[in-house]
Amino acid sequence: MKKFFIIAVAVFVVLVAGVFGILSIATYKPTVVFYKLDEKTVDALKSEISSMKKENGKEFKFTYEVLDPQIPMSSQKALKKASLVFAALDSDVEEYAKTSSKVVVQKESIIANTPSTTKEAFINEKKGVYAVPLLYDFYILDINRGMFEQSGLSYLGVIDDLKNFAKWSSENKDAPLMFPGKEDDGMVDFIGGYVEAVYGSDVLENAAAKLYQAFKSDYKANDAKYTSLTQVSEEMISEGGLLNPAFKEIRKMVADKSISGTSFYMNETDFVFFMEGAYTCAMGNSLSQHRLIEHKKANVFSTVYFPGKNLNNDRKFQALSVCALSQSKDKNITSIINLLASSRQSSLSLKTGLAPVDSSCSASDRQSDDVRYWLAASEGPVKPLSQSVPSMDALSVVADIFRRNVSTQQNK
Numbered sequence: 001m002k003k004f005f006i007i008a009v010a011v012f013v014v015l016v017a018g019v020f021g022i023l024s025i026a027t028y029k030p031t032v033v034f035y036k037l038d039e040k041t042v043d044a045l046k047s048e049i050s051s052m053k054k055e056n057g058k059e060f061k062f063t064y065e066v067l068d069p070q071i072p073m074s075s076q077k078a079l080k081k082a083s084l085v086f087a088a089l090d091s092d093v094e095e096y097a098k099t100s101s102k103v104v105v106q107k108e109s110i111i112a113n114t115p116s117t118t119k120e121a122f123i124n125e126k127k128g129v130y131a132v133p134l135l136y137d138f139y140i141l142d143i144n145r146g147m148f149e150q151s152g153l154s155y156l157g158v159i160d161d162l163k164n165f166a167k168w169s170s171e172n173k174d175a176p177l178m179f180p181g182k183e184d185d186g187m188v189d190f191i192g193g194y195v196e197a198v199y200g201s202d203v204l205e206n207a208a209a210k211l212y213q214a215f216k217s218d219y220k221a222n223d224a225k226y227t228s229l230t231q232v233s234e235e236m237i238s239e240g241g242l243l244n245p246a247f248k249e250i251r252k253m254v255a256d257k258s259i260s261g262t263s264f265y266m267n268e269t270d271f272v273f274f275m276e277g278a279y280t281c282a283m284g285n286s287l288s289q290h291r292l293i294e295h296k297k298a299n300v301f302s303t304v305y306f307p308g309k310n311l312n313n314d315r316k317f318q319a320l321s322v323c324a325l326s327q328s329k330d331k332n333i334t335s336i337i338n339l340l341a342s343s344r345q346s347s348l349s350l351k352t353g354l355a356p357v358d359s360s361c362s363a364s365d366r367q368s369d370d371v372r373y374w375l376a377a378s379e380g381p382v383k384p385l386s387q388s389v390p391s392m393d394a395l396s397v398v399a400d401i402f403r404r405n406v407s408t409q410q411n412k
Contacts (some may be wrong), residue, residue: 009233013149013222013325017133026295027119027287029060029061029063030063030083030084030328030330030332030333031062031063031064031078031081031082031083031084032049032062032063032064032065032082032083032084032085032086032126033064033065033066033067033076033078033079033082033084033086033087034065034066034067034085034086034087034089035066035067035069035073035076035086035087035093036067036069036090036093036218036238037086037087038288039070039090039224040133040288040351040352040353041322041352041354042066042086043351044347044348044351044352045086045340045348046064046338047064047341047351048339048344048347048348048351049336052335052336052339054335055335055400058173059336059400060332060336065078065082067079067323069391069392069393070392071391071408072092072219072390072391073090073092073096073221073390074092074095074096074100075333076348078361079102079327079348080102082107082185082189082327083326083327083328083329083330083333084323084324084325084326084333084336085324085325085326085327085335086134086323086324086325087131087322087323087325088137088320088321088323088387089122089133089320089321089381089383089387090133090321090387090388090390091208091212091387091388091389091390092216093131093323093325093390094131094383097130097131097323097325098124098130099238100282101112102327103130103131103325103326103327104326104328104329105124105128105130106128106129106130106132106326106334106337107128108127108128108129108131108229108304109130110125110129110132110337110338111129111133111341111346111357113342113358113359113360113361114133114357114358114359114375115359115372115375117376117379117380117381118357118375118376118377118380118381119376119382120380120391121133121381122323127159129399130325131272131321131322131323131324131325132200132324132325132326132337132340132341133321133323133357134321134322134323134324134339134340134341134345134348134356134357135321135322135345135348135349135352135354135355135356135357136214136287136319136320136321136322136354136355136356136357136371136372136375136381137245137286137287137288137320137354137355137383138286138287138305138317138318138319138320138355138371138374138375138394139189139192139193139284139285139286139287139306139318139319140284140285140286140290140303140304140305140306140367140371141157141162141193141282141283141284141285141303141305141306141307142275142282142283142285142290142298142301142302142303143165143267143281143282143302143303143304144278144281144282144300144301145240145300145301145302146278146300147165147169147173147175147281148165148281148302150173151165151168152168152171152310153165156304156307157307157311158307158308158309158310158311159194159197159198159206159306159308160309162282162307163253163258165281165282166253166255166258166259166281166282167258167280168281169281170256170257170258170260170281171182173281175279175280175281176257176258176259176260176280176281177253177258177259177260177280177281177282177284177286177365178259178260178262178263178264178266178274178282178283178284179261179283179284180266180267180268180270180271180285180289181263181265181266181403182264182265182266182267182270182394183266183267183268184386184392184395184398184399185286185384185386185395185399186268186271186284186285186289186339186388187264187399187402187403188384188385188386188395188398188399188402189284189286189318189384189386190241190252190263191246191247191383191385191402191406192204192207192208192318192386193284193318194246194249194306194386195207195243195246195248195385196306196315196316196317196318196382197303197305197306197307197308197315198246198249198308198309199246199309200243200313200314200378201314201315201316201320201382203242204206204318204382204385205316205382206242206304207236207242207243207385207388207389208238208383208388209384210232210242210340211229211232211233211385211388211389211398212388212389213232213389214226214228214229214231214232214233215228215229215388215390215391215394216239218394219394223355226394226397229389229394229397230397230401233398233401234401235264237401243281244289247405249295249407251406253322254406254407260280261407264403264406264407266395268289268292271283271285271292271402272292272293273290275297275298275301276293276294276297277291278297278300278301280289283301284306286320286355286384287354287355287368287371288352288353288354289369290367291353302399303366303367303370305317305374311393313381315377315379316378316379316380316381316382317374317375317376317378317381317382318381318382318383318384318385319371319375319381319382319383319384320383320384320387321357321381322352322354322380324340324341341357341358342358342360342361343361345357345358345361346361346362348359348361349362349363349368350364354368355368355369355371355374355375356368356370357366358374359372359376369402
């Protein structure tokens, strides 16, 4: 009797476990995580996913989680349970995507309509796509058309043209070149844009690699003061340093008021004020920042890329990539990424204002279409310099050093 009772209990336990297992499978919701994406982009991605259907006609159901932007991708505990990752491709995300055994490499056909220069940037030695690019947030210059026409300058094609226009505008309109330099990424990416344009992408990428390695060293050592990052940043802008020539030129533009000193105190709210009032001859900013401006008032400006040293030099432009990473072989996850990488990009571009990567889809407006064209006609995208420092508090260290060293105080 006792033996029979034990068997009965065991059978009951197995049955209960089975029922709970079936219920667990039936109610299981894969986790989708977002990393370093603004609310507008997160909402757009959620909206697109929620409008998709499985092959059987049922809706996709997911658990969503936004990751802490202070923690590098490689240290995110929540990644262990994530099936699908949407991220801004900073240096650490790229390294994670290329090296993590959890990332499911996609076939090259998933980016078949992506320009060849972009494809090359996202295919690793495994002959697969480690992160699927969906959208680009490009570093741009907004040029005040009315002021440019009044300046008498015929063309703005090289960096000297920009300097001449900024100097004329400062002297005649009290409206020099500006950028939102109180924002840490705004400060660092203006420097990056100038460096890429005048000194080339090799210098920019070399500087980015040095900053990233210093950041990793400090992060691994749990150094809250970012000692190595501070040292490397200061070395690069000191005499003989990698970025010193660019800093000298920018300091000169600040000293002669071609670049407004107000830039170093300008946040995004101030940026909107100066742009909508057309109080500047030109503004350095990202495409996503440009979208903060009321449409009619933004039409006062023409969007161009940072002019280079000469017209014929090869370029790689600063462009932040919004990417999808798969961590599941589930065909539903693959289906979602495929749709977002193709037919859904027009809708994503419209909802976010960013530039689509797919060359076959329509762009939301001229700005986003121009960005796509510039990248296709160049040597490809390069991560903005700010994305070499994958933590907001660490980026503020670099930005503060850069900010101090291009202020007019350095010229007195």
